[in-house]
Amino acid sequence: MTAAADGGGTALSVRVVLPAHLKNLAKVHGEVVVPVASPVLTQRAVLDAIEEQFPVLLGTIRDRRTGKRRAFIRFYACEQDLSNEPPDAPLPEKVAAAVGAGSEPFLVVGAMAGG
Amino acid sequence: MTQVRVLAGTRKGAFVLTSDGKREKWSVSGPHFGGWEIYHMKGSPADPNRLYASQNTGWFGQLLQRSDDGGMTWQPVGNDFSYVGDPGTHMYYDGTPRPWEFKRIWHLEPSHTDPDTVYAGAEDAALFKSTDAGATWSELTGLRLQDSAPGWGPGAGGLCLHTIILQGTRMFVAISAAGTFRSDDEGVTWRPVNRGLHSEGIPDEDAEVGHCVHHVEAHPTRPDTLFMQKHWDVMRSDDGGLSWTEVSGNLPTDFGFPIGVHAHEAETVYVVPITSDSLHYPPDGKLQVWRSRSGGNEWEPLTRGLPQQDCYVNVYRDAMAVDTLEDCGVYFGTTGGQVYASADSGDNWAPIVRDLPAVLSVEVQVVP
Secondary structure: OOHHHHOOOOOEEEEEEOOHHHHHHHOOOOOEEEEEOOOOOEHHHHHHHHHHHOHHHOOOOEOOOOOOEOOOEEEEEOOEEOOOOOOOOEOOHHHHHHHHHOOOOEEEEEOOOOO | OOEEEEEEEEOOEEEEEEEEOOOOOOEEEEEEOOOOEEEEEEEOOOOOOOEEEEEEEOOOEEEEEEEOOOOOOOEEOOOOOOOOOOOOEEEOOOOOEEEOOOOEEEEEEEOOOOOOOEEEEEEOOEEEEEOOOOOOOEEOHHHHOOOOHHHOOOEOOEOEEEEEEEEOOEEEEEEEOOEEEEEOOOOOOOEEOOOOOOOOOOOOOOOOOOOOEEEEEEOOOOOOOEEEEEOEOEEEEOOOOOOOEEOOOOOOOOEOOOEEEOOOOOOOEEEOOEOOOOOOOOHHHOOOEEEEOOOOOOOEEEOOOOOOOOOOOOOOOEOEEEOOOOOOOEEEEOOOOOEEEEOOOOOOOEEEEOOOOOEEEEEEEEEO
């Protein structure tokens, strides 16, 4: 884990996998890497960084007004479902270590729900 | 050379259908925004190459797209549709109050004079306006703060503002299942205009709100005359909505969704009769547009070129349009994915396309 996570002030480079429709909107292919400046790696810090880098995604992952995750969006990392974790809670230690080090991506997933 | 451009919003993307003035041979472009619901697309009367599209899914919410080249390329614009202040509550299906919550944009109505000005009708019912080509949106709060609003309840499709008519400083909107509303000051203040509507299920026969209006149209040269397809009943008003009379006449059923008015004949009206509110398909499996040349009451079926057996599609409220060519073209789309066109005011019909996703909306432009 680098800088920001231990309070050093340097942003972490977090790998993010977006669902296909959001990749199209953001005009990206494959994974994206976003800088997360928060000293503690949280769900909100990652989502803030995604929206900072890709403003077109504002409102598509979480409600613009309330900040709540949209109903059919899920967040996974390190084979764990983080969707219902409090957005400001630090990510579980092993997840934070792997995502912060860039060895695992943070996945934004469109839930399987109808067609 | 004149180009006719049909804008079809579907359950899984947007399609742009183009032809020349003869409207015989068509080319199909799309899907744009494949996989997304396109509730409505409409072009600016002031600049036909300026198009707006409402893009939505249950997964990723609402986006607005704009094209500046007639639909060849698109760019996402603003999607922040925030109700002003504490939005309060409306009535839910079960009669309990429910907080106003934005869900989607049903209808886009570009200004007649300024391509950068466009209005958007939302679910839960509210009216938004952009004056910067969709980059930012502001709610016209006078509608949602109208006295009757806390008693508005959703129709089966939601509490949706689906019709916007612009007449200079005067505007009309229609909301399911609240009714029709009129503003005489460019949308600042509003009043319900539903006298004469009668709806089963409303105990008070004279109730001014609570009516499930499906669509309203007005002819540009006769702004006081409005035609309405209500849940049941086809209605007209000749005093700017202050009073309504039923003109269902000899229709086989007066349930339906869209209503259209001929571009050059202000008393020629089109509807698509649907069997009932529980059977959303044409009577007897025969898809028919019915036309009145007398402003209602006397209707004739238009069947040439339309399937007259085994047809069980629906036609949604925003899925009919007319063009402005001399022999007025009429267009409609179905839940079966067909877009039909008539180049002779409805006498003869042919499909432009047969196998699109379910069609949610149809608009047409004549591009010089």
